[in-house]
Amino acid sequence: MHKNHYEVLIIGGGISGTALFYELAKYTSVSSLCLLEKYEALATLNSKGTSNSQTIHIGDIETNYTLEKAKVTKRTAKMVEKFCLQYGLENKIMFKHQKMALGVGEKEVHFIKNRYHEFKVLFPYLELWDAEKLKTLEPKVIYLDKSQTKVRPEPIIAMGTNTQYTTIDYGAMSEALAEQAQKVSDIPTDIFYNTQVVDIFQKEDKTFEVHTKNNEMYTADFIVVNAGAHSLFLAHRMGYGKHMGCLPMAGSFYMTENHFLNGKVYMVQNNKLPFAALHGDPDILADGKTRFGPTALMLPKLERFKPGTYLDFFKTLNFDFHIVKIFWDLLGDSDIRNYVFKNFLFEVPLINKKLFVQDARKIVPSLSVDNIYYAKGFGGVRPQVLDKKKEKLMLGEASINTGKGIIFNMTPSPGATSCLGNAERDMIEIVKHLGLDYYVEQFFEDLTE
């Protein structure tokens, strides 16, 4: 058995894990750091550029965010932006696109107008775009036909901007974070690939033993698990987070043959649906082709496009009466029932494209089946957390801080945008727990506005 001891050990080399790796290395007096990654490279799952929408969710066009939530996401989104600017990553992995939240129909138009006034205080750059303006900025959302002669009959409005950084390859950012962490610090900052953690034990001296599938063992004073749905899997194995279950929601995308929309177009969200409403985004990894999606399909596995993890899903679901009650309540609502059924059909070959186009026409009325194709290999899994105590599906992220030197994070959207903010929270906890120095001034200067 191989044995390595580190002051802090991070499990999971996605955007959340690497963000913490970077912050600890640069802004604390930690003496040694280790990152364990299950696969052969960083960010091969949900942080990978093809797995998510590549969006910086600042909260301006995400219509399901409250102003309070947007205040938080704005801060964390700006941290991502500042990191990239600090290392000259703009126009390499981070880009500016036009973006908008589109309201269609009387009710949504009313909502967007009011939301615009409410949120402009926080996002002064926001503009309100009426049908005339949209004809110039994003004509495909306005016209019913491909030759752009007939305007759609419903009232329409958008709030948006074309001055902000909107898009990022989170996979590339994960690599940049890890690379900078190793560059900026002269302490041991080790990354081990192909290292799947199977068990974590806390010893009597309060340190931890980490056992891997290839029979290696690591020890650490503090552990943070940023392993997506597997965070909860490992927490359950240690007896933590038993009041939570995990519902993996897979998202797929459809791609246009060529450049289609000029920027990101988000729809108004139905609050009953815990997953992002359909949107169209220019894909920075596919020459700006427009990617429509994501769909939302419950998948009985924790990792997309990887073999196995079916059994892990059932263990992590933590099935009991409370879970039944949550599903019962969710499916009792006809909106959610229809949504679940429709999203299932979006994955069925032969009919999927036709059905998806019907939905996507709310964004682009002239969209036809021959404009899009199923983006094979694109998409990921969002580990949505089920709170069994509250008997409800939690929206957004969840963190289990045991207070005993180990933290488990589940970070579905907007987890990637919040990666540096979440890492800051965990870093402060680690500093407190281990009595480390925290270079707070430098941190604020580098990463906050």
Add this chain to the structure above:
Amino acid sequence: MQKLLYITDQDEYVDHSFITPLFEIYLKKCMTVDILYFTDFKSDFTCKEEHHYVVPTRYKNMLLKELKQNNINLHSYDFVMVRNNIELMKHVLKYRDKYHYKALYRFSFPKRKVQIKCNEAEGKNQFLKRCVRAIQIKKETKIINSCDAFLPTSTQMQQAYRPEVTIPSIICAPAINPAALHTHQQHDSDETRFVYVGTLDKLRDFPTILDAFSSLENKSWKLYISTRDVEFANTLVEQYPTIKEKIRIYNAKTKDALLALIAKTDIGIALLPDLPIYSSSTPVKVFDYYSSGVPCLMTQSGHTSTIFTDEVDAWFSEFTLENITEKLNYLLSLSKEDIAAIGQKGQTRLLEVKNYENIAKTIADQLKAL
């Protein structure tokens, strides 16, 4: 100070021209008032400006649990009032004993009845819906009678639509907001400007009013309409080619925009068919007109005649073509100054007898006495 939680079935962004003055301005002088709205779009509970809660609609069925989870102290409320939503009322009643509040049901308008009437006016058979409604009213009345008080818009509305409610009633009527009066702007043009604001549908029989306008010999008038039913209004006006140039259709989005539009006109119209849904309370549009000092030509009902006097502070007309035509002819013979004087008197009258400050005091006193 006693504390009230007012749960409205309305969206956070609707124009709260009733709630704002009555509950947020004047009732707050007598008790602490928290107001809860719903949102169809946002995902999380929000507490805005301390006393405003916004709850995603998906939590309607477990509202109090959601409030508790967001650290709202439900024990602190003396009263919980629900507006128009009987399922929410049931939910609130379920927890009444646990949290020791008084449960109140606010009945603002008989929406289902209006819908049935509208459908009938369009020639649709509503027999089945009438039967279902009768059963629903029985059930709802039973639930309302388990509450501590019932707050209809008027006594007449209670008698017409919830006659079997036996619990104490507290009238919660629309009124004029003394703090939001718009100055009437005398315009320079010679014509007399009429204005109609509000819903337009078959039931309101607006063609009778347009018929009256089209039969006028004096053509020195204009009619402004502000309605959400713009399409309906356009279709209707198209049927009157001789006067359509004299009619302007608007869709004022906010109360301020509406009052500003009214302020530019001379006479408001609140003529409605003689149906209990219209005669059991004073239409809100009447208060909107007088808020801008604009006098109103209205249908005389048991309700309006307790407030106004014909030719003193308003004009009454029966809802017939002859009567309306006659009144319009008469109004066109009046000078702008005479018209403005009637508007001023009407506003003064409303400030005396129907203003939100007095109504809020009365409501607070009656709640305390429960």
